[in-house]
Amino acid sequence: MPSPHPDSTVCDRLRRRAAGLLLHLTSLPGGHGVGDLGPQARRFADFLARARQGWWQTLPIGPVGEADSPYSSQSAFAGYPLLISLEDLIEDSLLEPADLAAATPFPEGRADYAAARAFKEPRLRKAFAKFASAGSAKLWSEFRQFAAAHHEWLDDYAMYCALKARHDGGPWTGWQSAVRQRRFREWPRELLQKLGEESAYHQFTQFLFARQWARLRAYASARGVGLIGDVPIFVAHESIDVWAHPEFFQLDSQGRPSVVTGVPPDYFSATGQLWNNPHYRWDVLRARGYDWWLARLRTAAERFDAVRLDHFIGFTRCWEIPAAAKTAQQGRWVAGPGADFFEAVRRALPQLELIAEDLGLATPEVLALRDRFDLPGMRVMQFAFGSDRQAASFLPRNYPRRSVAYTGTHDNDTTAGWYSGTTDKERHEARVYLSSDGSRIHWDMIECLARSTADVVMFPAQDLLGLGAEARMNKPGTTQGNWQWRLSEALGDELADTLARLMTESRRTGGSGGS
Numbered sequence: 001m002p003s004p005h006p007d008s009t010v011c012d013r014l015r016r017r018a019a020g021l022l023l024h025l026t027s028l029p030g031g032h033g034v035g036d037l038g039p040q041a042r043r044f045a046d047f048l049a050r051a052r053q054g055w056w057q058t059l060p061i062g063p064v065g066e067a068d069s070p071y072s073s074q075s076a077f078a079g080y081p082l083l084i085s086l087e088d089l090i091e092d093s094l095l096e097p098a099d100l101a102a103a104t105p106f107p108e109g110r111a112d113y114a115a116a117r118a119f120k121e122p123r124l125r126k127a128f129a130k131f132a133s134a135g136s137a138k139l140w141s142e143f144r145q146f147a148a149a150h151h152e153w154l155d156d157y158a159m160y161c162a163l164k165a166r167h168d169g170g171p172w173t174g175w176q177s178a179v180r181q182r183r184f185r186e187w188p189r190e191l192l193q194k195l196g197e198e199s200a201y202h203q204f205t206q207f208l209f210a211r212q213w214a215r216l217r218a219y220a221s222a223r224g225v226g227l228i229g230d231v232p233i234f235v236a237h238e239s240i241d242v243w244a245h246p247e248f249f250q251l252d253s254q255g256r257p258s259v260v261t262g263v264p265p266d267y268f269s270a271t272g273q274l275w276n277n278p279h280y281r282w283d284v285l286r287a288r289g290y291d292w293w294l295a296r297l298r299t300a301a302e303r304f305d306a307v308r309l310d311h312f313i314g315f316t317r318c319w320e321i322p323a324a325a326k327t328a329q330q331g332r333w334v335a336g337p338g339a340d341f342f343e344a345v346r347r348a349l350p351q352l353e354l355i356a357e358d359l360g361l362a363t364p365e366v367l368a369l370r371d372r373f374d375l376p377g378m379r380v381m382q383f384a385f386g387s388d389r390q391a392a393s394f395l396p397r398n399y400p401r402r403s404v405a406y407t408g409t410h411d412n413d414t415t416a417g418w419y420s421g422t423t424d425k426e427r428h429e430a431r432v433y434l435s436s437d438g439s440r441i442h443w444d445m446i447e448c449l450a451r452s453t454a455d456v457v458m459f460p461a462q463d464l465l466g467l468g469a470e471a472r473m474n475k476p477g478t479t480q481g482n483w484q485w486r487l488s489e490a491l492g493d494e495l496a497d498t499l500a501r502l503m504t505e506s507r508r509t510g511g512s513g514g515s
Contacts, residue, residue, distance in 0.1 A: 020055025
């Protein structure tokens with residue numbers, strides 16, 4: 001079928017009438033403190049296939065930074081080593097079953113990142129030692145191929161992690177100037193030698209992550225399940241990317257941000273959201289043909305079948321806040337790269353399917369940019385009820401076909417939590433629209449969304465279970481208690497079959513086609 005727009009993508013997986021679940025990997029059950037890429041991830045892919053779901057959407061999968069937020073990653077390219085499955089390393093003969101026998105009980109239903117790191121890192125280092133001394137020729141060959149293919153970001157990542165450890169986790173702006181400014185010729189030979197082995201360990205963990213990720217993607221694809229990733233528009237200041245490429249960011253002479261990112265007061269926060277990421281120097285990136293961004297998206301395309309571009313609005317304009325500000329109320333709008341950026345992306349990565357996270361203050365310019373490149377936008381059903389001037393656009397009867405619709409996202413309360421905590425007026429509007437008595441509001445919303453005209457609909461796993469506010473993943477504008485929710489056990493066959501029947505009734509039984 002010819003494309004409906006001369007600039008539209010040649011791919012069509014997001015045009016197939018399908019559904020999927022939103023569940024971050026850390027929220028899987030099992031594992032050792034957090035969910036991971038091992039047996040429970042494959043079991044969840046089996047659940048999706050049985051439930052006739054075509055998509056599995058995750059949050060960003062990079063190594064987390066401040067407050068364990070996946071949106072504050074230490075690298076725009078690396079995978080999170082904590083997601084490596086220790087069980088799968090036993091199959092690779094890099095660990096023994098006895099290495100996992102000493103696991104102490106981890107909390108049920110909550111991710112414990114500190115405990116997971118304390119348990120996993122010694123075992124990952126043991127696996128590295130075994131690989132270095134007695135790894136198979138096949139595994140060594142795979143490692144060398146991986147290191148060569150990804151050296152442009154992998155070398156910087158490994159060196160940064162080694163330096164971080166040497167500086168007891170201190171910020172890179174506090175390192176001595178020759179190290180901070182990457183004047184390698186001035187580094188003592190002794191320092192380089194000491195960093196060498198530690199760097200090799202971090203390259204090894206990235207190899208393990210990539211290997212296990214490829215296995216999971218192939219497993220899901222064989223069952224008709226595609227993976228949707230999430231690429232935040234900004235990167236953390238305390239990251240490999242800013243240390244390695246300070247010229248891409250608005251920094252002062254000491255490497256500190258001169259202005260930071262966020263959004264003005266909105267639905268989520270009366271004082272706005274102060275993200276504290278450094279702003280890009282889009283003029284520098286444009287002069288280089290956006291090569292760093294293209295490499296970032298190319299890495300995402302290696303891992304996912306479609307990619308959600310977080311804060312799509314920022315590609316037309318960004319909220320710029322003075323670095324010393326305490327809230328996001330004080331700031332100004334500055335221009336983003338606009339169509340020029342997406343023209344470069346389309347030329348370099350014509351097969352890449354993108355979802356525009358166009359929630360918030362979506363101006364006509366934002367919508368025009370989205371539509372020019374024929375990107376599906378997002379619709380969130382919870383926003384449909386109330387006095388917001390955009391509320392009508394979030395009613396399922398008004399969804400454009402070219403969209404990805406959700407009951408809620410990781411930034412919203414669960415549907416049951418939202419219904420319990422919202423106003424009487426909004427509860428009444430929801431009941432009337434759904435012809436519901438409110439007793440099973442989560443399932444009424446899921447059914448309504450499934451029957452909508454949107455090409456793709458997504459359900460947070462919490463909503464399938466009717467969980468309340470205790471299962472909320474994130475509360476924007478806060479740093480405590482987020483990103484911790486986990487399933488206490490795998491989703492069962494009865495729930496899968498119920499969801500499968502709804503998919504059949506709503507004609508959403510097509511898989512994504514995978515990779």
